Amino acid sequence: MPLTKQEFTPKQKALAINLDSTIYGTFAEIGAGQETVRHFFRAGGASQTIAKAMSAYDKNFSDAIYGKEIYNRYVTQNRLRKMLRYEVSLIEERLERKNYPKTRFFSYANTVTTINFEKTYKGHGWVGIRFQVDENEEYNEIVIHVKFRENNATLQQETIGNLGVNLIYGAFKYSDNPRRLIDSLYDDIDLDNLEIDMIDFNGPVFKYVDNRLMSLQLVKNGMTEAVIFNSDGRNRLPADMLYRKNIFAVRGSFRPVTNVNLDMFTNGLKMFMKDAECNDEETEVLFEITIANLRSDGDIDERDFLDRVDVLAKLGYTVIISNFSEYYRLIDYFASYTSKKIGIGMGVNNLLMVFDEDYYKNLSGGILEAFGKFFRKDMTVYLYPYKDVKTGELLDSNNLKVTDNLKELYKYFKLNDRIKDIIDHNPAFAEIYSREILRKITNCESGWEKDIPKSVSEMIKERGMFGYKEEVELKQFT
Template sequence: MAIILKGDQEINSVPSTKSKALRINLNANIYGTFAEIGAGQETVRNFFRAGGASGTIAKAMSAYDKDFSDAIYGVGKNGRYVTETRLKKMLVHEIELIEDRLSRNKHPDKLFFSYANTVATINFSKKFKGHGWVGFRFQLDPLEDYNEIVLHIRFKETDARLQQETLGILGVNLIYGAFYMNDNPKELVKSFYDNLDKDQLEIDMINFSGPRFMYVDNRLMSLQLVKNGMTNAVMFGPDGNNLLPAQVLYKKNILAMRGSFRPVTKVNMDMFEKSKALFFAEKKVDPENTKVIFEITLSNLRAEGKINERDFLDRAELLCSLGQNVMITDYQEYFKLVEYFSEFTKERMALGMGVYNLIQIFDEKYYRHLSGGILEAFGKLFYRDLKVYMYPYHDQESGEYITSENLKVHPRMKELYKFFKNNGKLVNIDDFDPKILDIFSREVLRMIKCDEDGWEAMLPEGVSEMIKTNRLFGFTRKRIKK
């Protein structure tokens, strides 16, 4: 529900931007600097206007000239300025200046901070809406090390002035939340949209670090962004740190594997290995310029009604241990996922999937909201040279292996199916391992929870040991072994 503010009146207990800035200004111990590049000094302006800013603001600056910026913060890689690296240099440099210029003996109780942003607002032709990095480095105790919150934003508004104002409100929300909501990171993340609307701004990456956030799992914070509708997709790497999808996927070939991975099984990894081999065999695919994504949809995480965060982290833990990049999306339909990837690359893309997911692609009910129905969806899905690598299904009753050759789709979809199959869009994975085709994640999960024997052999090497050691997916050894 949108929160409506009239002047400085607060509705639904959400403080106004002015009252947040004023509370910070009236705290005698909070003191620091603002460094803002690319969209004016919009955040610090809110603190100046709130009153009492002299007790909070040590310095406010904008190094707009590139030579000045390089002289202060160093030359950026590839000459780029709107990067996470540049933001972190800004944060650290400004804190070092505070520590160097202000005596701790004179200010024993001061909580120093540095706020920084480096952004590019909408361009003149309005083809590029703009994006930016925003960060906050701060103390909660003068004797403690610094904490840090870094996030990436994408502007949705089509007016530079509105984008500047939106950035200013976000900055105030970030600073206020860091000081007064740090004990509840989930609510802190939600508060970024206080006095803002989701149509104004997208937040697609966030990382917490520092002594007060040692207990925070950044993958769970990533999940909050999708769960709260702040973005449609987030990504994290094998080390568990959140990644910026636009940065990771830029001009890359992409192979995506969708599944529940609850837990990841030998079938999942066999599909991955065989799909990767087929993809790398494509003439225009350079393995060195390729990213493989294991994708889980929000609807899959909600399969049992509501999202179980422990269950989500269990899946993430296993995929990360296998060295995979993991993406959480709100794209139930495959064509939306492909459209999303297309924002960042024009290189080759492929999807690895089983029979069940392929049948869903040819189910008309998923496209009733489109004016062009399934034809519109397929136009978006296959408008570029996308390929689907199909992993077979073993029909236990008939003993038959279901491939693209004998797959049955709805009669109305038969000709459409044949068109894409005959044009090489659907490729069978032929060199599969028939011994593992009867392994299903849901059955493995049931066996783990019921403490039954035999599930270990259904999982990739090392996965069962991790499940037991970390007691993932409700594992517990109740029976006494003789």
């Protein structure tokens, strides 16, 4: 089913654009034919909208128009942006503004590859539009990356055509409401047919849009399983970052980042790099937050979300937001991009959750199926010890207790180095608990600063993060 109740069909949307005499532009489509522009031709009135339509399918022709690509890769973000900007420059060069009063120019482009003949590769593509909302303003740009899920090339072509119409219509009708624009991309398209795993808004009309929130919208709405953005807040394509890389990840709430999180990360990564015999260039390091964690207090609080990722960005880390509540799904996701080493830094409590059979009732193969995906050959858990609040005992892989029926499996994974203790941890951090720190911050109590990085505590106070500033003002007022 479509994600939202759609207002118009693709044909109706194309006709609405065609009948708007202020919209005029070009179409350039590579890889799946002219699937988008045909909607506008068939709808009628296209002469008022289409200045040019082309499909530079041959690589030599494409190179002659847009220039050659490094490594001869044509289905890339760089290629798409080149196409958009080249076509807009042609519009501005060849059409005199005085002959097109009150006209908003645009250029739509896509570069895609559909499913192969053997059906071993489903295909993907880049789709974008460069457009004006006012003739006197600079151009805006929306770029998205899609992954096909259908098993038929013709169906994929129809889907990319519908998506293109939705994007063009959304750009001109919903540019003031990016969330609605994102929802509308799936009008007449089932979620099962197409995945959008990256979106980027740019330009004057989007100057107040935070692309990290737009990425969050993709995961929240089920349009993709995970999104990634770097410490600069820029959306990154997961395939570009993770393909054939060693991956080390730490999952947490990071509310806020504590000295325990960093100790786990630093020493776990050190062990991972040594075990994998890899360097920084061959390795991607990720801090993961799940949608389930963001929803732990009900609906997602976007301010709280930005607080968490801003803190991680301050420390220079790359963030992945996912809907993988179970660890095995995260590992399965990483393994879809790489066959190299995967390392996960986690605490004892999280490992005990991995060995809880109740988490796998939805799997036909139960916990054994989950373990087959999680404890794969090139994956290692780097375990950070936990001090039991009640007993004061320090728990690690040697003394944690799993259920009797899983003891032998646990021993097997430990003996085969799927589980390794982080030895060089700082004992002074054993009694740091993030929930207690958060409680102190929101209640304006003292003493929490020593348990988190100095730059983070300064940031929390300066920006009033995690409820700090609001509570201080409330106390002063009362």
